[in-house]
Amino acid sequence: MSNINRVRNGGFEQSTPPSVAPFWTGSAGAVTETGGSQLLEDNNALLPVGDSIEQPLLPLQLLQIYKFEAAFDTSALTGTIDIEISGHSVRKFQGLNVTGLYTFYNFTFTATAANVTLKITNNTDSDVRIDAVSVKLA
Numbered sequence: 001m002s003n004i005n006r007v008r009n010g011g012f013e014q015s016t017p018p019s020v021a022p023f024w025t026g027s028a029g030a031v032t033e034t035g036g037s038q039l040l041e042d043n044n045a046l047l048p049v050g051d052s053i054e055q056p057l058l059p060l061q062l063l064q065i066y067k068f069e070a071a072f073d074t075s076a077l078t079g080t081i082d083i084e085i086s087g088h089s090v091r092k093f094q095g096l097n098v099t100g101l102y103t104f105y106n107f108t109f110t111a112t113a114a115n116v117t118l119k120i121t122n123n124t125d126s127d128v129r130i131d132a133v134s135v136k137l138a
């Protein structure tokens with residue numbers, strides 16, 4: 001069986017800028033961008049300070065280990081990019097150390113529920129750009 005991405009529209013290619021839909025919902029300032037700010041293909045998401053995007057993941061298999069991965073780009077000096085997987089994981093990437101151009105960041109977690117929501121929040125002091133979000137079996 002192929003290792004499918006549990007995140008749908010993880011590269012924001014199905015979105016019509018500036019909306020983050022489909023699959024993603026966002027707070028008021030969260031948008032999809034195009035025209036050169038993306039890492040892969042045509043689109044990326046932009047989270048201004050304090051904004052977030054989230055989506056219910058395709059079902060996970062209990063007790064399997066999954067890897068979250070996404071590319072981030074920010075000029076932040078303080079604060080964190082927070083990744084929540086409802087009730088199971090909260091990871092904080094230090095904005096200061098996510099510098100300049102897009103880089104991929106990841107972590108693994110054990111699924112303790114089948115149906116979870118992934119949420120990415122910009123709690124840094126600068127815009128955060130996001131592309132190529134995935135959650136796959138590790």
Ligand SMILES: [Ca+2]
Binds near residue numbers: 013038131
């Ligand atoms: Ca993309």
